[in-house]
Structures are given as structure tokens and as C-alpha cells.
Amino acid sequence: MSTIKATVASKHSLSPREPGALPSISVVAPAYNEEEVLETFYERVTNVLTAIGAPYEIVLVNDGSRDNTLAMMHAMRARDDRITVVDLSRNFGKEIALTAGLDHARGDVVVVLDSDLQDPPELIVEMLEGWREGYDVVYGVRSQRDGETWFKKATAKAFYRIIGKISRVQIPQDTGDFRLMTRRAVRELSKLREEHRFMKGLFAWIGFPSKPLFYRRDPRVAGTTKWNYLKLLNLAIEGITSFTITPLKVATLLGSSVALLAFLYACYVISKTIIHGDPVRGYPSLMVTVLFLGGVQLIAIGVLGEYIGRIFNEVKRRPLYLVNRMLPSSLEDAADET
Ligand code: UDP
Ligand code: MG
Numbered sequence: 001m002s003t004i005k006a007t008v009a010s011k012h013s014l015s016p017r018e019p020g021a022l023p024s025i026s027v028v029a030p031a032y033n034e035e036e037v038l039e040t041f042y043e044r045v046t047n048v049l050t051a052i053g054a055p056y057e058i059v060l061v062n063d064g065s066r067d068n069t070l071a072m073m074h075a076m077r078a079r080d081d082r083i084t085v086v087d088l089s090r091n092f093g094k095e096i097a098l099t100a101g102l103d104h105a106r107g108d109v110v111v112v113l114d115s116d117l118q119d120p121p122e123l124i125v126e127m128l129e130g131w132r133e134g135y136d137v138v139y140g141v142r143s144q145r146d147g148e149t150w151f152k153k154a155t156a157k158a159f160y161r162i163i164g165k166i167s168r169v170q171i172p173q174d175t176g177d178f179r180l181m182t183r184r185a186v187r188e189l190s191k192l193r194e195e196h197r198f199m200k201g202l203f204a205w206i207g208f209p210s211k212p213l214f215y216r217r218d219p220r221v222a223g224t225t226k227w228n229y230l231k232l233l234n235l236a237i238e239g240i241t242s243f244t245i246t247p248l249k250v251a252t253l254l255g256s257s258v259a260l261l262a263f264l265y266a267c268y269v270i271s272k273t274i275i276h277g278d279p280v281r282g283y284p285s286l287m288v289t290v291l292f293l294g295g296v297q298l299i300a301i302g303v304l305g306e307y308i309g310r311i312f313n314e315v316k317r318r319p320l321y322l323v324n325r326m327l328p329s330s331l332e333d334a335a336d337e338t
Pocket of ligand 1: 029030031032033034063091092093094097113114115116118
């Protein structure tokens with residue numbers, strides 16, 4: 001617990017809300033092949049929300065599941081009209097599914113939850129406390145990760161450290177999507193329509209008074225994670241390339257240093273030849289130099305490619321997702337405060 005250093009709330013002036021104030025709540029949960037957990041999810045979330053006593057809706061986003069998830073959502077919607085079902089036209093990935101959910105949420109505050117129950121819905125109560133204190137964002141910080149390998153923990157940590165160093169936007173460590181946001185935070189967030197959605201970064205980009213809430217991340221209730229290391233690596237590249245151009249600068253720097261070294265070496269070789277009249281030798285050093293330079297160039301081109309690929313995807317300006325069918329809940333639209 002003591003090893004965790006999260007970015008602590010910035011010193012904004014807060015305007016606290018009434019002690020017992022209750023906003024209408026939208027819980028947004030993307031789901032991809034979650035038939036095993038959906039029912040439990042629904043029950044636990046409903047219990048928490050009913051206990052809170054505020055008007056609420058549960059926005060379930062079906063991200064192109066291949067199992068029974070959608071049918072289950074519709075069955076739930078049929079017996080409980082506090083459920084919104086957003087059925088995407090195919091699998092778009094979690095980040096976009098989440099965005100679709102946020103777009104369709106109508107509550108005064110929106111809570112983002114994973115449908116595999118790794119984020120305990122019971123914490124919504126504490127998040128609401130943060131909201132009453134006047135915060136716009138109350139984000140969950142994992143103080144312990146159960147059911148995850150040391151390798152995943154170590155790589156995750158390294159990633160946060162690197163991106164923390166090179167990006168201007170401070171992305172809090174060990175923070176997932178689990179959070180409560182006010183309507184205005186959601187509204188601003190939904191203006192960021194980039195195709196490459198590194199949600200942790202986007203969440204951090206909008207800023208606003210934010211407060212961490214430490215919690216223990218539970219292992220999945222059932223089913224399996226959809227992440228593998230290749231995907232995680234991709235996410236890391238995504239995160240870095242969509243939030244900083246430092247790799248481009250590093251490539252420039254590396255290229256210039258190598259060029260400088262090569263120049264110095266050339267001076268040395270030339271003077272040696274002039275003074276000693278060296279006969280042709282040095283095949284090994286030649287090979288090493290050529291291969292090394294080739295490697296550096298390829299890396300630099302690869303880095304360029306990452307950015308160009310992103311530009312390519314962004315300039316197409318496609319919609320982020322398409323909705324196949326949408327069943328709204330009975331919750332009324334949030335009063336559009338600031
Ligand atoms: N998810 C999704 N679309 C996908 C992959 C995942 O909507 O393509 C959802 C999934 O149903 C779950 C959440 O995103 O509610 C987190 O996924 P997962 O548990 O696989 O990731 P982890 O918790 O391991 O980060
Ligand atoms: Mg999970």
C-alpha cells in the first residue's frame with residue numbers, strides 16, 4: 001500500500017455540493033463475450049445503485065460479442081427499463097466501446113466500470129463522496145493487483161514510468177478506466193474524437209479537479225481477459241505515440257550523434273591513410289559500421305512509420321463506431337449544468 005504514489009489531486013478551488021446531494025447516475029460498462037458475468041454484474045450494480053437511492057441507468061455496450069451477451073442484455077432490458085443497450089455493429093475494441101457508452105449516457109454523473117467486475121461497484125458510494133466534495137473526476141487507483149502475474153505488474157509499472165517522463169500530460173499510475181465523471185467532464189471528453197484512443201491519456205488530458213480513490217482490483221469473476229502481451233505492447237506504443245512526439249526527437253538525436261561519431265571516425269581514418277599510407281584493411285569494422293547504421297536507420301524509419309500510420313488513420317475522419325441498435329433507458333437527460 002505504501003509503495004503506491006499516485007498523482008494527488010491538484011489544488012483546484014472546489015465548490016462542494018450539498019452534503020446529501022444525489023445526482024442521477026449512469027453506469028457505463030462495455031462488454032465483449034461476457035455472458036458468464038453479465039448477470040452477476042447486473043445484480044451487484046443494481047444492489048449498489050438501489051441502495052444509493054438516486055435515479056440511475058446502466059449503459060451496457062455490446063462490443064460485437066460472439067456469445068450470448070447481447071441476448072442477455074436484451075432480456076435484462078425487457079425486465080428493467082433502467083438499462084440502456086448499445087449494440088455496436090461489430091467489435092471495435094474496449095476503448096471505442098467505452099466511448100460509445102459515454103456518448104449514450106445521460107446521467108449527471110457517469111461511472112465507468114468493467115463488466116467483468118474487476119472494479120468493485122460498491123465503490124460508487126465513495127466516488128459520490130468525492131463528487132460531493134466538488135471534484136469532477138474521481139478515479140480508481142489500484143493499490144493491489146490480484147490475479148495478475150509479476151511480469152504484467154512489472155511491465156505496467158515500467159510503462160507508466162516511461163510515459164510519465166516523456167509526456168506533458170501527467171497520467172496517473174495504476175489507473176484504469178474505473179472512474180466517476182461529471183457531465184461536463186464527459187462532455188469535454190467526448191469532444192476528443194481521435195481514432196487512436198489511449199483512454200488513460202484522454203482521461204488525463206481533460207484535467208479538471210480530480211481525486212484518486214485507492215482500491216483493490218479483484219480478479220475476474222469469470223471468463224478470461226481479452227488481453228495478451230502483444231496487445232499490451234501495442235497499447236503501450238499507442239499510448240506513447242498518441243501523447244508525445246519524443247520518439248521522433250530521440251530518433252533525430254540518435255541520428256545526429258551517430259553522424260557526428262561517423263565524422264570523427266572518418267577524420268581519423270583519412271589522416272591515418274595520409275600519414276601511414278594504410279593499405280586496404282578493416283573489413284570487420286566496415287561491416288559493423290554499415291550494419292549498425294542500417295539498424296539505426298531502420299529504427300528511425302519505423303518510428304516515423306508509427307506516426308505516419310496514425311496520421312493516415314486520423315485523416316480519414318471515419319466515425320469512431322457504428323451502432324447496430326440502441327435501446328435507451330427511461331432515465332431523463334441530465335440537467336445541463338456546467
Ligand atoms: N472489452 C470490450 N471490447 C473488447 C475487449 C474487452 O468491450 O474488445 C471489455 C470487456 O468485456 C471488459 C473490459 O472491456 O468489460 C475489460 O476487458 P478485460 O477484462 O479483457 O481487460 P483487463 O481487465 O484484463 O484489462
Ligand atoms: Mg478485466
